[in-house]
Amino acid sequence: MGKILTVLLIELLILIVSVFALKIESTVGFLLLLVSIVFAIYYGAKNEKIRYRLQDAFSSSRRFALILGIILIFIFPLFFMDSPYWVFVITIGVIYIILAIGLNMMLGSLDLVNLGFAAFFGIGAYTVGMITAKYGLHLPYLIVLLLAGIVAMIFGLLLCLPTMGMKGYYFSLTTIAFGLAVELTINNLEWTGGPGGIKNIPHISLFGLNLGDSYTVFGYDLPFQLNYFYFALVIMLLVMLVAWLIHNSRIGLSWNAIKEDDIAARAQGINIKVYRIYAFAIGSFIAGVAGAIFAPLMGYIAPTNFTYAHSITMVAMVILGGIDNIMGIALGAFLLSIAPEKFRAFSDYRMLIYALIIILMVIYRPQGLIPKKIRKYDFIGGAKDE
Amino acid sequence: MLRLENVEVYYGVIRALKGITLKVEKGEIVSLIGANGAGKTTTLRTISGLLTPKSGKIYYNDQDITYVPPYKRVGMGIAHSPEGREIFTTLTVYENLVLGSYLRNDREGIEKDINWIFSLFPRLKERLSKPAGTLSGGEQQMLAIGRALMAKPQLLMLDEPSLGLAPILVEELFEVIEDINKQGTTILLVEQNANMALSISQRAYVLETGSVKMEGDAKELQENEDVKKAYLGA
Numbered sequence: 039m040g041k042i043l044t045v046l047l048i049e050l051l052i053l054i055v056s057v058f059a060l061k062i063e064s065t066v067g068f069l070l071l072l073v074s075i076v077f078a079i080y081y082g083a084k085n086e087k088i089r090y091r092l093q094d095a096f097s098s099s100r101r102f103a104l105i106l107g108i109i110l111i112f113i114f115p116l117f118f119m120d121s122p123y124w125v126f127v128i129t130i131g132v133i134y135i136i137l138a139i140g141l142n143m144m145l146g147s148l149d150l151v152n153l154g155f156a157a158f159f160g161i162g163a164y165t166v167g168m169i170t171a172k173y174g175l176h177l178p179y180l181i182v183l184l185l186a187g188i189v190a191m192i193f194g195l196l197l198c199l200p201t202m203g204m205k206g207y208y209f210s211l212t213t214i215a216f217g218l219a220v221e222l223t224i225n226n227l228e229w230t231g232g233p234g235g236i237k238n239i240p241h242i243s244l245f246g247l248n249l250g251d252s253y254t255v256f257g258y259d260l261p262f263q264l265n266y267f268y269f270a271l272v273i274m275l276l277v278m279l280v281a282w283l284i285h286n287s288r289i290g291l292s293w294n295a296i297k298e299d300d301i302a303a304r305a306q307g308i309n310i311k312v313y314r315i316y317a318f319a320i321g322s323f324i325a326g327v328a329g330a331i332f333a334p335l336m337g338y339i340a341p342t343n344f345t346y347a348h349s350i351t352m353v354a355m356v357i358l359g360g361i362d363n364i365m366g367i368a369l370g371a372f373l374l375s376i377a378p379e380k381f382r383a384f385s386d387y388r389m390l391i392y393a394l395i396i397i398l399m400v401i402y403r404p405q406g407l408i409p410k411k412i413r414k415y416d417f418i419g420g421a422k423d424e
Numbered sequence: 425m426l427r428l429e430n431v432e433v434y435y436g437v438i439r440a441l442k443g444i445t446l447k448v449e450k451g452e453i454v455s456l457i458g459a460n461g462a463g464k465t466t467t468l469r470t471i472s473g474l475l476t477p478k479s480g481k482i483y484y485n486d487q488d489i490t491y492v493p494p495y496k497r498v499g500m501g502i503a504h505s506p507e508g509r510e511i512f513t514t515l516t517v518y519e520n521l522v523l524g525s526y527l528r529n530d531r532e533g534i535e536k537d538i539n540w541i542f543s544l545f546p547r548l549k550e551r552l553s554k555p556a557g558t559l560s561g562g563e564q565q566m567l568a569i570g571r572a573l574m575a576k577p578q579l580l581m582l583d584e585p586s587l588g589l590a591p592i593l594v595e596e597l598f599e600v601i602e603d604i605n606k607q608g609t610t611i612l613l614v615e616q617n618a619n620m621a622l623s624i625s626q627r628a629y630v631l632e633t634g635s636v637k638m639e640g641d642a643k644e645l646q647e648n649e650d651v652k653k654a655y656l657g658a
Contacts, residue, residue, distance in 0.1 A: 288526075295512050295523050302510040305472055307498030307527040307575065412553060415518055 044095040045103045053110045057117045060124060060376065065383040108275070115267050122261035129263055129335060131375040132270040133328050138355040138371035139281050139364060140324030143317045145353060146361040146410075147285070147293035150317070151210045154197075154217025155352050158322040160344030161193050162186040162329025164224060167236035167339050179242045183330040190326025191319050193220070198318035202311060217349050225341040235340030242269065242334045249334070266335045273331060277324055278364050285362070286413060289316055294362070354396050360406030369407055425450045425610055426471065426502075426579060431480035433463075433470050440466045442634040443480065448579065453601070453611045455621040455642065457655055458631035464614040465507050467631070468581045471612070472504035473497045484579075499527045503577035505568045507584045507614075513557030517548055520556050520567055524574030533576070541570040544600050562593045569597075573604065580604065581612045586620065598624055618655040622646045630655070 055075065062068050082088050096103050118124040137159055144150040165186040169175050177185075201212050224230045231237075241250025241262075249265040284290050295303040296310050303310055333339050351374060359370020377395070381388045399406075426448040433441040441463050448454045456464045469475045471482060473494035482490045484500060492500075503524075511520050521541065525534045542549040545566040551559060556567055565585055572580055582601065586594040594617065602624050605611050615621035622628055625642040630651060638645065645651050 291515070291519055291523065292526070294515060294519075298512045298514055299510055301474060302506060302512065303523075304474065304494045305498070305504045305506060305510075306523045306571070307495045308523070309493075309495045412516055412555065413519065414553070 041095040042099050042102055044091065045099055046106065048092065048095075049103065049106050049110055053114065057114070060118070060128075060380075065380070068380050111271065112268070115264055119258065119260070119264075122263050125261055125263040125267055126335075127376065127379050129267040129270050130332075131372045132267065132274050133332050133335075134352070134355065134375040135368045135371040136270070136274050136277050136328040136331075137325055137352055138359070138367045139277055140321045140328070141352050142281070142356050142362065142367050143284075143293075143321035143324075145356050146367070147290065147297060148314065148317050149297040150205075150314075151353065152213045152321075153210050153346070153349050153353065154213035154215070154220070155321075155325060156344045156346070156348035157217045157220035158190040158194060158325035159329045159332070159348070160220060160224065160339075160341070162190045162326030163333040163339050163343070164230060164236070164329070165189045165326065166330045166333040167239050168230070170334070171236050171239045172231070179244055183327060186330035187323040187326040190329065191323040194318040194322025194325075195315065197322075198315055202314065214346065214349075217346055221341050221345055224344075231340075233341060235338060235343075236333075237338045239333050239337050239339065241337075242266075242331075244269070263335075266331070270331050270335075273327060277327070278368070280320075281364055284320070285364070289313065291413075293317060356406075358396060358399050358406060360408040360410060362410040363406065363408050366406050366408030366410075425485060426612070427481075427483040428467075428471070429481045429483070431467075431470060431477045431482065433466055433475050433477050435466075440634055441470065441477070444631075444634075444636055446629050446636060446639070448610060448612050450578075450610055451605075451608070452627060453605050453613060453625045455613045455615060455618075455625040455628040456631055457615060457618040457621060457628060457651075458637075459655075461633065462631040463634040464631055465583055466634075468504060468506075468583050468612070468614055471581060472502055474504075495527075498575055498577075501576075501578035502581070503572040503575040503579070504581045505572035505583060505585065507587065511556045511564055511567050511571065514555055516553050517551050517556055517559070517567055518553060520571050521548075521574050524571035526575070528574075528576060534574070537574055537576060541573055544573075544603065545570055561588050562590065562597075565589060565597065569600075569604075573609070577609060579610045579612060581614075583614045584616060585613070586615060586617045594620060618651075619646070622656075 055071075059068065059071055059075075062071060082092070115125050115128055118128070137155070140158075141152060141155045144152045163186070166182055169177065169182055169185065197213065197216050201209055204212060225233050241248055243249065247265070249269060250262050251265070252262050253260050253265070292303065292308050292313050295306065295308060296313055300310055332343075336343070355371040355374045356367055357370070358374060359368065360366025374392075377392060378388055381391050384391060428444050428446050430443045430445055431441055432439060432443055444463070444467055446454075456467060458464055466475065470477055473489075473492060477490060480490070481488055484497075484502065489497060489500070512523065515523070521538055525537070528534055547563055548566055548570060551563065556564065559567060565587070569582065569585060572582070585597055585601065589597065598620055601611060601613070613621050613625065622642045622645055627640065628642045628645050629636050630638040630645065638648070638651065646656070
């Protein structure tokens with residue numbers, strides 16, 4: 039019982055602190071809060087007794103911790119009913135979590151530093167924009183979502199095949215070129231709307247609900263952004279589930295084996311080409327899906343939404359959060375998508391502070407905020423993660 | 425079981441193997457001995473398919489496998505425990521063993537073999553869920569051999585299994601290798617420790633700068649004056 043109480047208190051504390059962190063108006067106050075959070079985590083992790091108690095509490099009531107966590111995430115945006123803008127920012131954060139998890143399949147699991155990942159995000163978003171706004175086709179949204187994923191996946195495979203034998207800088211350079219090529223093509227093609235992008239992308243309508251509408255629940259008028267938040271959240275949880283299953287399957291293990299030593303992996307009988315194709319296919323599909331939520335939420339997309347800087351940000355999210363750890367990646371993606379909003383007061387220096395955080399992280403905590411965990415096994419061939 | 429005919433392998437323009445011809449019969453332990461750079465490791469890598477010969481043929485169970493990709497050769501029963509114990513250091517001992525059984529689907533057989541490997545190397549069992557990088561050199565070597573055995577190979581190729589091990593561990597290890605052979609696995613052994621290798625082998629090949637210089641019965645080679653002088657330190 040004490041353990042469940044510990045989990046409950048810790049998760050409520052995280053919720054309250056996060057709400058407070060977003061609500062706080064003063065930048066100095068926010069920075070102070072940030073510093074005290076870092077200190078609390080640092081000393082908490084250093085103190086054996088506290089760390090052991092927390093680990094014990096969370097590992098013995100995992101299901102409770104998970105369900106409570108999901109419930110709290112569902113409640114989270116309700117604290118921002120007075121400002122739809124924050125609900126919007128949080129929703130973008132969720133979309134970036136989806137993206138970062140997709141990117142991790144290449145970057146984290148296989149050590150393929152893809153610096154053009156925003157291209158797949160853009161391709162997904164543009165697929166939706168073209169279908170729904172430019173050609174005005176009235177397909178069910180879930181079909182459009184699937185198409186966005188598939189088109190992004192096709193481009194993923196287009197990038198995968200010629201780069202098959204590449205590693206390290208060569209691979210990264212090629213992905214930069216790919217990202218720029220996609221961005222410039224979209225920018226210069228009349229068919230895709232050029233620099234003006236695509237306007238008036240209709241809202242998602244799902245099972246008779248229009249996500250662009252404001253619904254009234256118990257007398258409260260909810261901002262339409264909230265609909266998108268919940269939709270993105272459901273997709274995010276699905277993507278997390280799939281990523282977790284893959285990570286603990288033969289595919290995840292084989293990816294990690296190839297990442298560490300591709301010669302040794304081949305000597306075990308692993309067909310490394312096939313696994314590379316899996317990583318590209320699944321990763322770019324997920325990015326396409328994220329694009330398909332992004333486009334109707336924004337209503338207007340342009341090439342400037344999918345630049346090299348966006349690709350770099352996604353890489354930073356995975357590295358900051360923790361390579362190959364889904365919770366870590368989610369945390370990293372969320373922090374880095376919220377941070378620029380909080381640092382608005384610094385205006386021109388915003389990107390500088392952003393860069394500083396990343397540099398400090400890489401120096402002092404290269405394994406990320408929540409590092410990769412060792413898989414736990416309880417029977418042959420299957421894995422359970424703690 | 426395995427036959428190499430005039431196999432030539434190049435690293436770029438350098439001819440590393442200058443026409444190697446050798447054979448391994450079912451149930452044997454065959455050693456490849458020779459100095460550094462003689463082409464022993466290259467020969468094993470060519471047999472497991474990590475290198476492709478420029479000319480010559482490789483036959484396995486009378487089937488031409490010269491251009492068969494490595495992952496298929498593992499499925500045919502050729503396992504390779506590479507030099508310098510290329511184990512996956514960030515993955516656990518258990519995961520390394522599971523990866524060894526990558527191409528197998530018989531869960532019961534896999535479980536049985538893991539237990540067999542733990543009986544061969546009890547120390548691995550104690551370290552089951554530790555990252556392999558935290559093991560000592562000797563334990564890593566055991567893991568590399570154990571991982572190769574998890575493929576349930578017909579032909580097990582061991583590259584320098586004694587490298588960097590304490591003498592007492594080397595003796596233990598060679599006993600295990602003999603044991604593995606007695607349980608039906610054919611072994612192709614590459615060793616710097618020629619004396620040790622010859623003492624457990626039936627036949628051996630002496631390699632020198634990419635070609636076979638001598639071959640024959642292991643005991644006879646052990647007595648051969650040239651071999652003694654060059655490789656046995658007598």
